[in-house]
Amino acid sequence: MWMAFYFPQLSLEALDTNGCGNATALINRQKSKLILCNQQARATGLKEGMSLSLAYTLNPDLQLREKDARAEWEQLEILALCLNQFSATVCISPPRAILIEVATMLQYFGSVSEIENKARQALNTWSENYIIGFAKTGKLALWRALSKKPLLPDKQWQNLDEEVWIQDILIKHLDWSSKHIQRLQGMGFNTLNSLYRLPTSLLRRHLGVGLYTQFGQALGLIKEPLTPYHAPETFKRERLFEYEVESTLALLFPLKSIIQSMCLFLQRRRQWMYAFEITLTLAWSTNKAETSPVIRIQHDLGSDSAPLWLELTELKLTRLTLTAPVRSMRVDIVKMEQSEEESGDLFNNFQQQTRDQNLFISRLQARLGEQSIQTPKLTNEHLPEQAMRFLSVSLIEQKAKGGSSLRKLSRNNDLAHRPAWQTKKPEQITPNQFQILEGPERISSAWWLNNNAVHSSRRDYYIARWFDGRKAWVFRNDLGTWYLHGWFG
Amino acid sequence: MHSPSLNSLSNKGLIWRGNTSPIPVEQKEEKLSTGFDKIDALLNSNGWPSGDVIEVLISQPGIGELSLFTPWLKRASQDKKVAFINPPFIPNATLLELQGIESQQLWLINTSSEKDALWAQYQCLKSGLCCAVFMWHPVKADMANTRKLQLAAKNSNTLGIAYRSEKAANQSTLFPYRMHLKSNKDEIEVRFLKRRGGWETRPIAISTQPNKSQFRRLAEHQPTLSAL
Known part of the structure; x- marks a missing residue:
């Protein structure tokens, strides 16, 4: 048994027009007529086939769009991926339908109505307007959806007669050309049942080879040429904006649907994404390199969660300033890998802690920049400013390193005389600013590596009382110049 | 090691104890002390109060404001981060x-x-990944923001330390703890202007000089220059 989903508003839904709440219609530029209207447009009295001048008279705020075949196909692919969770056999039936085979899934889901309920819940994110049809073949299921007669079958569906399957289907609703439909209606054939009662030879003569084959396929007498849909290896999306976008936050609206589609793609392919890039095409730029700025969004632990990627994208975009309006946008996955199945352990929250920590780091890096969060790495250098280096936090590196670097340290008693705060750079001072309390402690570095003639590789450090009472860590270099290098805070 | 122990669950009040006798003294000192007996005596929480933000008023940075927290951080930072x-x-x-x-x-x-x-402070306090978050606030602070930070610290049981200039002493904040630090040679004078369960205190002198015995204890586990 097959289940068909027909999406009458697919052409508009593919253009992301539903969320804006405006009256929108598709037009045929050559004929200057409306092809398709959304609900808001219909509410103002517009309908398909209406001329453009009349439409603008009824609704001066009407927004017009043109059909985008690529966007429609991408929308069909996403719907197919969404419905893939209910059946292994999902077929795209252009231009606006998806067929899924459900007979083999009845044992798992229990009943056809259960599959229908779950499918409706899953489709909520992707489409608001769709019609469902059931039948023993894909073609007939589509016809039932087109005629808005779903015929929900019971458990004994295998015993149903062919006449029951095709009852109540009017020929005028079928996806046949209007010329053929008018000819058949002219001969008095209004329903599929009236055609079914004809002898085969007569039926063939009235329908012609093409329609006769379709009729045969619908009844299951001829094998349907259905090709199951398989998700592609990778995911990319391009959007050419109708108007130039001047604010980064305005990019969020189209990005939301793209990221949701991307995460659905990842979930179906059982992949985790680690980074993706948004390439913008600017309207103009004085610098050639800046005509296509690339925004990279990454999360080191990987995820297929749309809310997480949306949050990181929003954080990144709030910090970005556009030098020129954006004309188009491309989204590509940079890195994705097979997702790992995790074993749950009620008494070990380490995995959860690692996940939380990495999400936190990604969040901070997305808003504040890659180098915004750093952790110190201790080295065996002698000069204080070289003894620790602050590196960008990478959780994976930390895990690999493990343990403490305490073993590398030596001369601990000397370190008892070191300050808690260190200045970012040694700051030149004058001797009358302090009074020496303890010292000196000589610290030398490898003179052959030293390129900094100002601070010198040989220093005599002192603990000194600053003029305002604080305890300072100061040093004098070979040239006799004094520097402040820390506070005993 | 990272799974919640019975003691940590008990400390959060998630376990009902039939015997309500206090925690043994040795254990209490080891787990909850600030490292300074005089401060412990003033804080009813017996340790720096996780889940609250302490406002520390200082004349200028570098007078011992970090050393005051390092003994407590030694234990608290074992499984959580310290953010500056x-x-x-x-x-x-x-x-x-x-x-x-x-x-x-x-x-x-x-x-x-x-x-x-401010956003980073809020995220750090909210995340629950840090045991302590060190922040430097301007003299003029926004009430709504301080309230948000205090609520974030409370919800995640994180200690927030907000340093401000002592010029802000006359301004009120919503943080439940307020301390004034003053440098006095090798000691710092700590005065609580505001605290939970108590009145303003007199200045108490605290020595934050590094305890050399602590370093010696660490040195026993490490190669010395002579050994090399």
């Missing part, structure tokens, strides 16, 4: 490691604007 957001100087990770705070537990967060700094 836009510090005026770099924390000496080498020294902190010798005092028992592992360098990989330290996070240094730098932001380019005050708005971002």
Whole structure:
């Protein structure tokens, strides 16, 4: 048994027009007529086939769009991926339908109505307007959806007669050309049942080879040429904006649907994404390199969660300033890998802690920049400013390193005389600013590596009382110049 | 090691105890002390109060404001991070490691604007990943923001330390703890202007000089120059 989903508003839904709440219609530029209207447009009295001048008279705020075949196909692919969770056999039936085979899934889901309920819940994110049809073949299921007669079958569906399957289907609703439909209606054939009662030879003569084959396929007498849909290896999306976008936050609206589609793609392919890039095409730029700025969004632990990627994208975009309006946008996955199945352990929250920590780091890096969060790495250098280096936090590196670097340290008693705060750079001072309390402690570095003639590789450090009472860590270099290098805070 | 122990669950009040006798003294000191008996005596929480933000008023940075917290951080930072957001100087990770705070537990967060700094403070306090968040606030503080930070600290049981200039002493804040620090040679004078369950206190002198015995204890496990 097959289940068909027909999406009458697919052409508009593919253009992301539903969320804006405006009256929108598709037009045929050559004929200057409306092809398709959304609900808001219909509410103002517009309908398909209406001329453009009349439409603008009824609704001066009407927004017009043109059909985008690529966007429609991408929308069909996403719907197919969404419905893939209910059946292994999902077929795209252009231009606006998806067929899924459900007979083999009845044992798992229990009943056809259960599959229908779950499918409706899953489709909520992707489409608001769709019609469902059931039948023993894909073609007939589509016809039932087109005629808005779903015929929900019971458990004994295998015993149903062919006449029951095709009852109540009017020929005028079928996806046949209007010329053929008018000819058949002219001969008095209004329903599929009236055609079914004809002898085969007569039926063939009235329908012609093409329609006769379709009729045969619908009844299951001829094998349907259905090709199951398989998700592609990778995911990319391009959007050419109708108007130039001047604010980064305005990019969020189209990005939301793209990221949701991307995460659905990842979930179906059982992949985790680690980074993706948004390439913008600017309207103009004085610098050639800046005509296509690339925004990279990454999360080191990987995820297929749309809310997480949306949050990181929003954080990144709030910090970005556009030098020129954006004309188009491309989204590509940079890195994705097979997702790992995790074993749950009620008494070990380490995995959860690692996940939380990495999400936190990604969040901070997305808003504040890659180098915004750093952790110190201790080295065996002698000069204080070289003894620790602050590196960008990478959780994976930390895990690999493990343990403490305490073993590398030596001369601990000397370190008892070191300050808690260190200045970012040694700051030149004058001797009358302090009074020496303890010292000196000589610290030398490898003179052959030293390129900094100002601070010198040989220093005599002192603990000194600053003029305002604080305890300072100061040093004098070979040239006799004094520097402040820390506070005993 | 990272799974919640019975004691940690009990400390959060998630376990009902049939025997309500207090925790043994040795255990209490080891787990909850600030490292300074005089301060412990003033804080009813017996340790720096996780889940609250302490406002520390200082004349200028570098008078001992970090050393006051390092004994407590030694234990608290074992499974949580210590965040420094836009510090005026770099924390000496080498020294902190010798005092028992592992360098990989330290996070240094730098932001380019005050708005971002506030956002980072809120995120750090809210996340529950940090045991302590060190923040530097301007003299003029926003009430709504301080309230948000206090609520975030409370919900995640994180200690927030907000340093402000002593010029802000006359301004009120919503933080439940307020301390004034004053440098006095090798000691610092600590005065609580505001605290939970108590009145304003007189200045108490605290010595924050590094305890050399602590370093010696660490040195026993390490190769010395002569051994090499």
